[in-house]
Amino acid sequence: MDQALEEASKEFLVRYGGDVFPALFRSAKGTIVRDTRGRDYLDFTSGQMCATIGHNHPAIVAAVHRAGEKAFHFFSGMIPEVVAELAQVLARDWLPGDLTRSIFINTGSEATEVALRMAKMYTDGYEILVLGGSWHGITGGASAVSMASDRKGYGVPVPGIFVIPEPNAYRPYVKGADAEAEALANLDLALKLFDMQSTGRGAAIMVEPVISAGGVLVPPQDFMQALRQAADDRGMLLIFDEAQTAFGRIGKKTGSEHFGVVPDIMTMSKTLGGGLPLAAVSTTAAIEARLYERKFAYYTSHVSDPLTAEVGLAVLDVIQREHLVARANEMGAYLRGRFEELQQRYEVIGDVRGLGLLMGVELVTDRASRTPAHALGALTTQKCFENGLSMNIRRRPERGSVWRIAPPLTVSHAEIDQAIDILERALRDSLDEIARDKAA
Ligand SMILES: Cc1ncc(COP(=O)(O)O)c(C=O)c1O
Structure with a gap:
């Protein structure tokens, strides 16, 4: 066999x-x-x-059993109770600053697609700044903003993507340079070049709090604060991709908490489902209100999935209890x-x-x-x-x-x-x- x-x-x-x-x-x-x-x-x-x-983990096994007993699936706009509960727990116990509004999908790639759609609709822009070595997923929009993968052979990526050199304390671009000063100088230069090339339709700056696939690079604190400032100065949104860093992995609730920098949109995935396909994107009530006015939509057959939401609640509970x-x-x-x-x-x-x-x-x-x-x-x-x-x-x-x-x-x-x-x-x-x- x-x-x-x-x-x-x-x-x-x-x-x-x-x-x-x-x-x-x-x-x-x-x-x-x-x-x-x-x-x-x-x-x-x-x-x-x-x-x-x-x-x-027994808590995940039990959650799957509970959800399996019900085994239902609703139309995308029909929200299962357990999904409302998960949104509440996230806002109450885990999310930083004024991030309170969430949507639940399945994978990190999808979470990136949701975040990019939100930022584009909110700003009426399309230009995205990302870091060298970034990895935000494999689907169309997500792979366009991912620099750590092999991009050859899959056709034309989404336009409007600009790259900021990633900070690398061990391997600065200029050998022997003071890595932290270099990271800020590179950011400054990247922003000047971006401003030169931009059509004035900036949407977002997207970053992983720890650039993981790019070599587990921890950006300096000043660098993350400078990204916040750069986004604000240009009317762009700051997106943190917390696929790996949220919910304890780095010894804090989130990467946002580690850096003391609150993004406008946060994506979470891998660590939320504990092995099941659950992802979330959270934003502020103000951003959500404007998106709602503009009839923002993101749905797949498995948006607001009750089984994975049940598991997500169990995972968050175990992280707290243990x-x-x-x-x-x-x-x-x-x-x-x-x-x-x-x-x-x-x-x-x-x-x-x-x-x-x-x-x-x-x-x-x-x-x-x-x-x-x-x-x-x-x-x-x-x-x-x-x-x-x-x-x-x-x-x-x-x-x-x-x-x-x-x-x-x-x-x-x-x-x-x-x-x-x-x-x-x-x-x-x-x-x-x-x-x-x-x-x-
Ligand atoms: C930081 C980050 N964002 C997004 C993704 C994409 O997640 P998924 O593979 O669930 O689509 C990954 C996956 O490796 C990741 O590490």
Whole structure:
């Protein structure tokens, strides 16, 4: 049966041009994922960065059961009670500033589409500023504002997109520059160029509080404040994409709280559904009122979905009851400490960065040159997987090789220790193998 399904997966599925795994996957619990060959892996990516409360959490299982008992589906304008409850909980307990009005959809890409539609209709503009290394999703509008993906081969992207160089404290654009000063100077220059090119129809500036796919880059505080100012100065809206950063991952309720900067629109997704397809976009009552006047609409067959809303409520409740926001700080500090110990011993670990349990570890050939160690990154990631640790590596020629590490917020000290042991062994073996190949 296992073998037959492995064959079926090869024969009947559209293949993905990225990572390929040797087996199919069957189950998961907490931090552990199990494949069809009975092998267990520590999941240090929380699936697609979604399973923040751990896989197969009893609260999620119960919520799915409750919603499954009802198993209804309404016309898009007919709001299920549970969706109203989720909107209320978000506004009351989680959203910053005066963000109070929400809409619920399914994926982060869709959340980006909603945010862009809101900003365009509200401002009557269409120009969007985004950061280098950004990732806001794969659908048409979302991929047009995403700079971290391969954009080749999919036709003409949506027009009106402008790029601000991303702040990178480890790898400033000008080697040796003061990274924070450079980030602000680059922003200033990007805005001058934007003003030169703009048709006067600016709609929004969109940013991830931690630029994750772009290499887990944490922007400086001043930079985020300057984005707020830049949007205000131009009558544009500021959008925070909190797909990964909301609801505890970075040790705060939101990235907005971390920076003390409140956006006009916030998108949330991965961490809200805990593994189920739930996303939200929130804005202020004033913006919502103007959109309503203009007959704003965004709906798919699964807008305001009751099943995922039930799960979202359960996820938020678990994060509060199990104090997972504080736990992300505590376990993040422990994980960072373990990486910093490794960094003392391995010249190839150039940088350890991130917030809470969203961490980036950048590999270099040596610390003086900071040359990206792509082959080492790929080999070590593969060896980690073979030894039971699933990790994600971001590799871009211009940005280096960066492990993105984001285990569930429920991860234990023992699991972190086990992951670090696997990783160290994989790193040592990979360094030996590369040295042997060079010598041969
Ligand atoms: C910051 C950010 N925004 C948006 C998305 C898109 O979300 P989805 O894959 O759910 O469409 C992602 C997914 O990786 C993301 O990391």
